[in-house]
Amino acid sequence: MTSQEKTWKEIAPAGVCSKSSSEFLTGDWKTYMPVRDLEKCTRCLLCVLFCPDGAIRWYPEKGDIAFDYSFCKGCGICANQCPTNAITMKLAQE
Amino acid sequence: MQSVAKQKMMALAGDEAVAYAAKQSDVDVVAAYPITPQTIIVEKFSEYVANGEVETEFVCVESEHSAMAASLSASVTGARAFTATASAGLALMHEMLFVTSGCRAPVVMAVANRALSAPINIHGDHSDSMAQRDSGWIQLYAENAQEAYDSIIQAFRIAENLDVLLPVMVGLDGFTLSHTLENVETLLDEGVKEFIGTRQFPKVLTHEGKTVPFRLDPANPMTVGPLALQNYYFEFKRQQEEAMENALAVIQQVNSEYAKISGRSYGNGLLEAYRLEDAEVVAICLGSTAGTMKTVVDALRQDGVKAGLLRLRTFRPLPVEEIQSALAGVKAVAVMDRCLSFGGNGGPVFHEVRHLLYEAASRPYVVNYIYGLGGRDTSPTELRSIYENLQRIIQTQRVEKPIQYLGLRD
Numbered sequence: 001m002t003s004q005e006k007t008w009k010e011i012a013p014a015g016v017c018s019k020s021s022s023e024f025l026t027g028d029w030k031t032y033m034p035v036r037d038l039e040k041c042t043r044c045l046l047c048v049l050f051c052p053d054g055a056i057r058w059y060p061e062k063g064d065i066a067f068d069y070s071f072c073k074g075c076g077i078c079a080n081q082c083p084t085n086a087i088t089m090k091l092a093q094e
Numbered sequence: 095m096q097s098v099a100k101q102k103m104m105a106l107a108g109d110e111a112v113a114y115a116a117k118q119s120d121v122d123v124v125a126a127y128p129i130t131p132q133t134i135i136v137e138k139f140s141e142y143v144a145n146g147e148v149e150t151e152f153v154c155v156e157s158e159h160s161a162m163a164a165s166l167s168a169s170v171t172g173a174r175a176f177t178a179t180a181s182a183g184l185a186l187m188h189e190m191l192f193v194t195s196g197c198r199a200p201v202v203m204a205v206a207n208r209a210l211s212a213p214i215n216i217h218g219d220h221s222d223s224m225a226q227r228d229s230g231w232i233q234l235y236a237e238n239a240q241e242a243y244d245s246i247i248q249a250f251r252i253a254e255n256l257d258v259l260l261p262v263m264v265g266l267d268g269f270t271l272s273h274t275l276e277n278v279e280t281l282l283d284e285g286v287k288e289f290i291g292t293r294q295f296p297k298v299l300t301h302e303g304k305t306v307p308f309r310l311d312p313a314n315p316m317t318v319g320p321l322a323l324q325n326y327y328f329e330f331k332r333q334q335e336e337a338m339e340n341a342l343a344v345i346q347q348v349n350s351e352y353a354k355i356s357g358r359s360y361g362n363g364l365l366e367a368y369r370l371e372d373a374e375v376v377a378i379c380l381g382s383t384a385g386t387m388k389t390v391v392d393a394l395r396q397d398g399v400k401a402g403l404l405r406l407r408t409f410r411p412l413p414v415e416e417i418q419s420a421l422a423g424v425k426a427v428a429v430m431d432r433c434l435s436f437g438g439n440g441g442p443v444f445h446e447v448r449h450l451l452y453e454a455a456s457r458p459y460v461v462n463y464i465y466g467l468g469g470r471d472t473s474p475t476e477l478r479s480i481y482e483n484l485q486r487i488i489q490t491q492r493v494e495k496p497i498q499y500l501g502l503r504d
Contacts, residue, residue, distance in 0.1 A: 013296070014318050015318065
């Protein structure tokens with residue numbers, strides 16, 4: 001616990017959050033990270049639909065997707081779903 | 095003094111009185127599941143809905159767990175929610191009771207107090223609500239149908255008070271009160287509406303950086319009751335304890351304000367002292383037993399016994415200081431529990447009363463009576479024997495058996 005944490009008199013009741021969950025970077029939990037083979041990827045977007053954390057985004061202007069490693073927890077669902085085996089799970093580096 | 099409002103005398107059983115109070119309280123949502131001896135409450139209320147007498151959304155749920163989940167959810171959106179249950183139904187709600195108080199949802203619930211299985215028994219005792227005493231709910235216990243009616247109306251004011259924001263359960267003894275017809279003085283609809291008023295909300299800062307009323311609203315999204323781990327959970331629990339402490343004053347204030355419009359009050363709202371001044375032998379009880387006890391006390395007084403009764407109307411929050419001062423100077427106290435805490439060295443009311451007397455300047459003798467389990471009738475003769483025992487204790491200066499069973503075949 002840090003000195004920045006508030007006392008019971010300062011916080012809202014019932015756990016009402018004064019911060020958005022997007023401020024909590026949960027990507028540092030991961031052991032494995034998805035890496036994409038750009039040659040094999042057909043941009044079918046199945047991984048975008050299946051990612052439970054919304055950590056794979058589709059950028060229409062680029063016509064491509066990108067992983068947001070700040071929120072990717074390395075679950076491997078994207079790699080499992082990829083129909084062309086374009087995604088492999090590699091050990092994440094510290 | 096303000097003049098008492100015009101009232102209407104009605105013949106109502108306890109359950110009907112509760113349903114009528116809920117109707118007058120302008121409830122937005124009722125989510126309930128039937129269980130004896132509470133069934134008449136929701137049955138009666140569903141009639142009001144079917145007849146178009148109320149604008150309430152009536153939700154027929156599949157269980158009591160869902161009844162409380164729905165009541166809680168409605169309440170968190172800012173609606174006024176009411177439900178009722180008993181016995182096994184309350185036990186099934188157990189988990190959601192904690193979620194409701196933790197979400198600071200001012201739900202009001204009537205509990206037609208009934209024994210828990212097994213063996214199965216549909217009659218009155220306090221095992222059901224006593225088992226929920228640590229769930230963060232305020233607990234009021236009514237002595238008669240009149241008080242059940244009055245307490246439901248008061249409960250909304252107490253629960254919705256911004257210094258409290260806690261759910262309230264109002265206990266009425268199964269069958270003895272729930273199914274017994276009484277003359278009940280009822281306020282007019284307008285009077286009740288004015289007394290309770292509309293729900294107010296404290297302001298909270300949301301994740302969008304907006305300061306908005308504390309309620310779920312699509313226009314101002316917020317998260318209520320999310321994950322709070324080692325670093326914050328404890329703080330939220332401390333807030334609930336503070337709300338309970340605040341409730342002590344609010345219950346008294348609501349009791350006296352209600353007296354102004356109705357002419358009725360129940361002690362100071364927390365406890366009712368009956369012939370307690372100069373009393374030497376005092377019994378403490380909750381609920382309908384107090385009615386019989388008062389006639390016993392009157393008879394004893396006629397015989398020259400300095401007998402008194404302390405009825406605990408509010409059990410949560412426990413009015414510690416009020417009980418301590420009410421019992422100052424008393425020589426022997428009998429604490430009556432219509433509930434058994436198995437292996438717990440006496441009943442729950444006994445535990446708490448004897449505990450708070452530890453700090454008393456002169457500690458009275460204290461004895462516990464377990465009584466009336468599963469609706470077992472308790473006669474005036476039996477109640478009188480309690481006071482006789484207290485006199486014997488004073489005489490012999492010794493509590494021979496601190497835990498006794500009243501009306502049990504030995």
